[in-house]
Amino acid sequence: MIKVLVVEDSSVAREFLVHILDSDPEIEIIGAVSNGMQALEALKQKTPDVITMDIHMPEMNGFEATRRIMETSPTPIVIVTASWDPREVGTSFRAIEAGALAAVPRPQGLGHPDFESNARELIKTVKLMSEVKVVRRWNRARVANSAPPVRDIDVNGDHREIKVVAIGASTGGPVAVQTILSALPKDFSVAVLIVQHMAPGFTQGFVEWLNLNSRLPVHLAIHEEAMLCGHVYVAPDSFHMGVNVRGRIALSQEVPEYGLRPSVSYLFRSLAEVYGRKGVGVLLTGMGKDGAAELLLMKARGAITFAQDGESSVVHGMPGEAIKLEAATYVLSPEKIAAALQSLVKNA
Secondary structure (H helix, E strand, O other): OEEEEEEOOOHHHHHHHHHHHHOOOOEEEEEEEOOHHHHHHHOOOOOOOEEEEOOOOOOOOHHHHHHHHHHHOOOOEEEEEOOOOHHHHHHHHHHHHHOOOEEEEOOOOOOOOOHHHHHHHHHHHHHHHOOOOOOOOOOHHHHHHHOOOOOOOOOOOOOOOOOEEEEEEOOOHHHHHHHHHHHOOOOOOOEEEEEEOOOOOOHHHHHHHHHOOOOOOEEEOOOOOEOOOOOEEEOOOOOEEEEOOOOEEEEEOOOOEOOEOOOHHHHHHHHHHHHHHHEEEEEOOEOOOOOHHHHHHHHHOOOEEEEEOOOOOOOEHHHHHHHHOOOOOEEEOHHHHHHHHHHHHHHO
């Protein structure tokens, strides 16, 4: 049984979430509380496998509760929100930055047309996140001064012309993507394309959150949009993202790959076909195999490829599969991937 603690300030919503989760025979609700302070108290007596966390709550909100839990009693946390207000979605990503693993929409009422799909997404996410072995997160302010400087990575004097960088990520990806983008200089002279697996409705908030720390402007990708140097494009909900021979973004609603749309595989395969050795592929933390075989295809077409190392990954599924296939030219942490990208583009 997967033991779940529900944290939600609305008594009606709390009971609703308990009802949905309790309907699955593999899930056991071991507690339901109304704010972050109560969640911290509950953790002194209970050991849940997963916590579902609301954002706006009295006494202690979801961001602060997530931060404290990950510093003291690391537990997989799924943010569950009913609001698409940009500020609340932004707070959801602050909670992910603090250590939460995923964010999903709170299912609408029983009569809503999206109820069944949202309920399935919630249950699926809770089950998947229960398998993640989270680690303690230290307060960033406490360790910031002791962090070593990021230095250029030796890219073997490679002087090829780089046209585009493609990044794929899933569980744990938002923070890894943020780490890379925040380290790239404002004169980074190639376009960056990103596929990040997440629940529908959160992508625009993800873009806005990335813009807070990126020197490069981050956009939600638009079909047939020209890729500008030094700009970042994120695949929108429910669309694959690729590129065409005219250097424009191509969005598609072709069938999902690995059950996903957008998929990293679609993006990497597109870059392999159009840009060959002028492309760079980066596969970051995440469950499953999406993008692994296609990173190998990019490498076979002459591209430089990166996979995130196991030590820095929240889940080493996708990059781990790529490493098994020998698809990665380099296996590095996000900080070192950022440094290597700077070196490659500077040397081009």
